[in-house]
Amino acid sequence: MKKIGVFPLFEKPEAARVARKLIHLLAQAGFQVVMEEESAARLDAAELGCRKEDLPAQLDYGVVLGGDGALLSLARRLYPWEIPIFGINLGHLGFLTEVEDKELESAVEKLRRGEFVVENRIMVNAEVTSAGKQRACLVGLNDIVISKGLFSRMLRLELLIDGFFTGMLAADGLIVATPTGSTAYSLSAGGPIVSPQLSALVLTPICAHSLFNRPLVVDSNAVIEIKFTAPPHEVLLTADGQECLGLEAEDGIKIYTAPHRTKFIRFKEKSFYHILREKVKEGKL
Structure with a gap:
């Protein structure tokens, strides 16, 4: 059973709601969900809690709920384990985050099937x-x-x-x-x-x-x-x-x-240049 760490950014008003939905979908798909103890307690899911210092070594994947800043924070937090990660965008820019709230079911199913690529990014x-x-x-x-x-x-x-x-x-x-x-x-x-x-x-x-x-x-x-x-x-x-x-x-x-890299999980067949064009068109760059 693959173990996935869920890292909500609770400063976002919708983070708790989306986290509960994501945890349910992951459990249905056969993943074991783990979280930092403090986050698990905030979601009334103490059984999912794990000590912060023990968590990275256990994970197969990591997912963060927030914006690009939250994904940057997770990349440093999980360094140097090189755990494949992706972000669920609850922010505005979403240049690095991969999945929108409405795409949760599809993303979890693709993760279960292994229908994704892993992209290496230097640090x-x-x-x-x-x-x-x-x-x-x-x-x-x-x-x-x-x-x-x-x-x-x-x-x-x-x-x-x-x-x-x-x-x-x-x-x-x-x-x-x-x-x-x-x-x-x-x-x-x-x-x-x-x-x-x-x-x-x-x-x-x-x-x-x-x-x-x-x-x-x-x-x-x-x-x-x-x-x-x-x-x-x-x-x-x-x-x-x-x-x-x-x-x-x-x-x-x-x-x-840095000697270790960040690994991004990519579900979509969108090139960097497509994303760049979209963000420029939206006036976000």
């Missing part, structure tokens, strides 16, 4: 070191961002790729995005749209005040090193805009493709 990793010791590590499906605080001056950074000096950057920050994240923050900062099938990282400066103000696409095997050339007042390192770490002047940052 990006950031290591922060101080005095030669690693003090933090963040992973993102969309991007890793270095940005100045609200009242800080521009950042002055030295950029090295694969150990080679690439340039100096004076800007409000720097986005290192995966192809998945190329349609998110990086795009709004002037970066290119990159097919998710490519293995590459996109470096996009934020409000650059220097000649190095163009996006740069590098191979996914590249190692990007960033150092501060002037003491920053307030600097943040964020993963997918959801996890945040304050940086210090002496910190060194190393960014590279």
Whole structure:
């Protein structure tokens, strides 16, 4: 019996209703449903509860109820187990989420029959070191961002790729995005749209005040090193805009493709370019 984890985003008003419907459909289809204990309690289904730290190692699949942000969060939560996941869209954009509420029955039946494909998406990793010791590590499906605080001056950074000096950057920050994240923050900062099938990282400066103000696409095997050339007042390192770490002047940052990937379950025969065209037509990009 396949075991599937259900992860509702309860901030969405309809999440509880859709979660109960989904749990019923999955049980009818022969899946064993498990949830984090807190979520199970909120649905009066304590028998489905499992300790958060024990849950990922048990799962065959994962499904999140929410929007793209919820799917990003689940991808990081299940890292590095590489569990195939999909999202039920309860949000607005739905660029990453696969299924709408009205498509639940069809999606569960396709999952039962194995009528889906699994799409691999690279993730990006950031290591922060101080005095030669690693003090933090963040992973993102969309991007890793270095940005100045609200009242800080521009950042002055030295950029090295694969150990080679690439340039100096004076800007409000720097986005290192995966192809998945190329349609998110990086795009709004002037970066290119990159097919998710490519293995590459996109470096996009934020409000650059220097000649190095163009996006740069590098191979996914590249190692990007960033150092501060002037003491920053307030600097943040964020993963997918959801996890945040304050940086210090002496910190060194190393960014590279994460060793494990996110696996998306795809039920529909829609290409990335079809989805892109639809979202642009709807004015959502």
